Amino acid sequence: MAKSQKLKVLVPRAEIRRKVREIARRITRDFRGEHVHLVGVLKGACVFLSDLIREIDLEVSVDFMAVASYGRERNSSGQVKLIKDLDSSIEGMNVILVEDILDTGLTLDYLRRILEERRPKTLRIAALLDKPSRRIVPDIRGDYVGISIPNQFVVGYGLDFGERYRNLKDICALVPEPELNEHGHPKHTP
Ligand code: IMP
Numbered sequence: 512m513a514k515s516q517k518l519k520v521l522v523p524r525a526e527i528r529r530k531v532r533e534i535a536r537r538i539t540r541d542f543r544g545e546h547v548h549l550v551g552v553l554k555g556a557c558v559f560l561s562d563l564i565r566e567i568d569l570e571v572s573v574d575f576m577a578v579a580s581y582g583r584e585r586n587s588s589g590q591v592k593l594i595k596d597l598d599s600s601i602e603g604m605n606v607i608l609v610e611d612i613l614d615t616g617l618t619l620d621y622l623r624r625i626l627e628e629r630r631p632k633t634l635r636i637a638a639l640l641d642k643p644s645r646r647i648v649p650d651i652r653g654d655y656v657g658i659s660i661p662n663q664f665v666v667g668y669g670l671d672f673g674e675r676y677r678n679l680k681d682i683c684a685l686v687p688e689p690e691l692n693e694h695g696h697p698k699h700t701p
Contacts, residue, residue, distance in 0.1 A: 574601075613656070
């Protein structure tokens with residue numbers, strides 16, 4: 512049977528809110544008087560994007576891409592596959608790729624390369640969370656990054672574990688619980 516999981520709040524909702532506003536203020540300042548096109552990476556970034564867009568004081572449009580990399584596993588397979596492409600051209604636009612978390616960097620490296628070929632005016636990366644210690648692609652970095660976190664698997668605020676926990680308001684670390692014996696005590700592993 513699968514081990515049950517305990518959740519520990521890592522980034523409380525008030526801090527998430529502060530960081531989202533801070534990122535939105537920086538985007539608003541950097542693109543003053545211009546139009547920005549947010550490209551959300553489904554599904555994880557949908558909650559971050561929907562809060563972010565309402566804090567940006569510019570003309571904004573939105574599109575989405577979907578990639579497969581994690582599935583139900585905790586570790587990336589190292590392969591990224593495009594599942595849903597953009598609905599329209601981004602040529603000449605100020606594009607901001609909006610991601611929930613920058614982990615190994617494989618997803619954003621893949622998406623950045625695809626999007627650069629389509630000749631946007633500018634291409635920036637916004638990621639709410641960053642796990643720098645997990646990076647495999649060395650030259651990938653977020654232009655707008657909210658919070659750096661340690662190498663822990665997190666859920667909530669759009670992030671899932673096997674499609675669970677996306678609706679949590681706080682970002683939480685998953686702490687594996689020990690398996691219990693018939694007396695309700697942790698089983699000793701040999
Ligand atoms: P990367 O390609 O390794 O940078 O991974 C990016 C994607 O992996 C994110 O968009 C998430 O969907 C997923 N991911 C990475 N770390 C976590 C985590 O701690 N919790 C949930 N999903 C994660």
